[in-house]
Amino acid sequence: MNLRLKYLPKMKILNFLLTFIYPKTCMSCNTLLNYNTKIELCDNCAKDFNPYRGNRCITCDRPIDNTGECSICKSEKIYFEKGYCVYPYAGAVRNTILNFKFKNMALYYTYLGSKMTEYYFEYIMESYDYITAVPIHKKKLKVRGYNQAELLAEYISEQINIPYCTILKRTVNTKPQNALSKKERVTNIKNAFSLIDNIDIKNKSILIVDDIFTTGTTINECCKVLKKADAFKVDFLSLSAKIETK
Known part of the structure; x- marks a missing residue:
């Protein structure tokens, strides 16, 4: 037998x-x-x-109804060169991210980070000097216990053999962006980030990682700081992005 x-x-x-x-x-x-x-x-x-096969913005990669650029990339000053978004922020992806972020499910980073790594190898394959993460304020970090974007970024860094580097810090404990209008988001996040002390990123290529890309104001503000510090190129990789519909 x-x-x-x-x-x-x-x-x-x-x-x-x-x-x-x-x-x-x-x-x-x-x-x-x-x-x-x-x-x-x-x-x-x-x-x-499963991989999203619909139309995407050619600049930020968010899912869109039409072709070309989304309304935000068309109308706003963009400080990143190219964005990459793995999933639409909806359904089970949305629920998982919220659990990962707010319900002390830090261990989810291994699965979610592996999916982002798969996306990198299939669609990005760019060479960067550093991978970094969108920072959270120290008060939020104390309450939550971890920065979910940092967990993802460090995991991806190990998988693709590009060094992780803490580059940015959050200097203002801003209101949650999800409860604000587009105009309020821009005001809320303005000047909320700065470089950490004694960091030199001149002529460096950087990939910045986050979990959710909604209106893009947070990522764009981070990229603005990096570009003003003379970074050569700044791209971003987000686990998810809000779908733009007409």
């Missing part, structure tokens, strides 16, 4: 006990999963983590 078949009943019992003692749940909807599930997503939520 095949040894695997012989021990299958015992394996099922062990799997049941492990699932009961150490429950594994979907990162998005918290559905209880089989202990041997390779990824922490239920089948239904995993569908939202």
Whole structure:
């Protein structure tokens, strides 16, 4: 008899006990999963983590209805050269990011970072001097315990063999951007970032990482600081981006 078949009943019992003692749940909807599930997503939520095949802005990469540039990249002064966004900020992706960010699910960074790494190898493959992250204010860091963008950036850095470097600091503890209008976002985030002390990025190429790209004001303000410090090129990589519809 095949040894695997012989021990299958015992394996099922062990799997049941492990699932009961150490429950594994979907990162998005918290559905209880089989202990041997390779990824922490239920089948239904995993569908939202498939590559997006629709139209994208040619500058910031956000999903859009039409072709060419989104309305923001057309109308605003942009300080990044090229943006890359892995998923639309919707459905299971949105739920997972919110859990990762606000519900102490820091360990999600390995799966989410791996998906961003896959996107890098498939669509970016640029050479950068440094990878960095959008910083959060020290007061928010104290409450949350971690900067989710930094966890993602450090993971990606290790996978693609480009050094991670802390370059920016958040000097103003701003209001949450998601509750503000577009105009309020710009005012809220203005002058909220600066370079850390004793950092020289002149003529350096930098990839800055974040988890959500909505109106782009936060990323753009970070890139503005980097470009004013004479960085040669600044691109960004975001785990998700809000869809722009007409």
